Amino acid sequence: MATEVEAQITGNIWKIERAAGDTLAEGEVILIMESMKMEIPVEAPCGGTLREVRVAEGDAVEEGAILALID
């Protein structure tokens, strides 16, 4: 069962820091969102392998959107 990483706010994907297949520790930054001139790092809620990043840099996402999956 994969863990879904959700957007906590509505904003844009500014920078993607990690790629599918990477091993992640809990709390490591997967990507950085941008909203209202603020950078908001999105961290891994648990350790594991990054299965998929569902967004690309520059994408606009809504709060609650699934950004990535961790196995």
Add this chain to the structure above:
Amino acid sequence: MFKRVLVANRGEIARRVIRGCRELGIEAVAVFSEADAEALHVREADHAVAIGPAAPRDSYLKLDAVLEAARASDADAVHPGYGFLSENADFARAVAAAGLTFVGPAPEAIEAMGHKARARERMEQVGVPVVPGSGLLASEGEAVRAAVAIGYPVMIKAAAGGGGIGMAPAADENALRRALKSARARAESAFGDGSLYLERLVSGARHIEVQIAADRAGHTVHLFERECSLQRRHQKVLEEAPSPAVGPALREALGDAALRAARAINYATVGTVEFLLGADGAFYFMEMNTRLQVEHPVTEATTGIDLVVLQLRLAAGEPLPVEQAAISPRGHALELRVYAENPDKNFLPSPGTIERLRWPEGEGVRVDAGVEEGTVVTPFYDPLLAKLIVSGDRRERSIERALAALECTEIEGVHTNLSLHAEILRDAAFRRGETTTHFLGQLVAARRR
């Protein structure tokens, strides 16, 4: 005087500038992005021009689009507000080259203050105190030697910097070596210039700034200080005038230093000189903001001078209408910045639709808002929704009035920092006037516990 001014901004400051234009019988032209087609500033202006998509770099920051809007609407001047293109020397130059007046300083003055390390040098030359620090650092080894000479803790700063980018404190050599690399990378990517320098970290400091105004004939006045120590993430949250830490002698010394700074760059409009005030009463030049400040209303409330009207008059070539001796501060004013952010979720931005809105009214209360009921607060722009400016004959009175004003304020649909403001205003240390730049961080940390 101008016939028509293009207001190259959005939100509360665009509305503020439109009001200033009205006062002088000038027509105002708004610009707007696709996200702001329904915005208040667009409806309130005499004309409005669409300048592009929502993202700032495609609209409000797009020099050509804004300039073309000014030409197409037959404006004779451009007011940049704050942020966006307001401190962009190329924009100021392009406006002048198009035969229009830039309501702000000459491009050379913007550049002189835009490069922080050069500004620091210039200030030292004219006798404005600067924080003990280094020159530009050529290597990590040089940084380490400079830090020993200055004394830890030190602050790393970007030479071309601003907005806190590339800034990092370092308590010792290990921290310095670690922080240098990331600061350089951050400065490189933000400014295209990774040059760094060091300053001594002034502990227990306050952020005090002085409002100045100057005309083209070289006359200068200062309009006293604003206390802006209450900040988070390099963003001001609550400002006041006068500062509870500044007495008459210090006020005069700060004013003199601010005027020396302005004269050194032949400044000829309104502007703000920022200082760090140490616990020992010594103060140091930090930077100069060559534009109208967000917090200008607290100065207006305590001097009776309309800074936007003054700025427009000075841009039109009029002389300063007042002498220093004729300006005296009276009473006290607070500005509470209302941000769309969630204090219970680590102050994450909170875009959304404003479903219900009620602003406070009454004596000593002014609201400069950029939103109304139904406004969609988008993720594209900064989170400032409005400013509550509350004044009284003394500090205690404006604090009480501000608390009452908060009680009457209702905002639904987005999260706001209103509850944080109430906590600040009730805080015993704040009430005693004991506010340093660490105050808000400590208050927020205590709140989490």
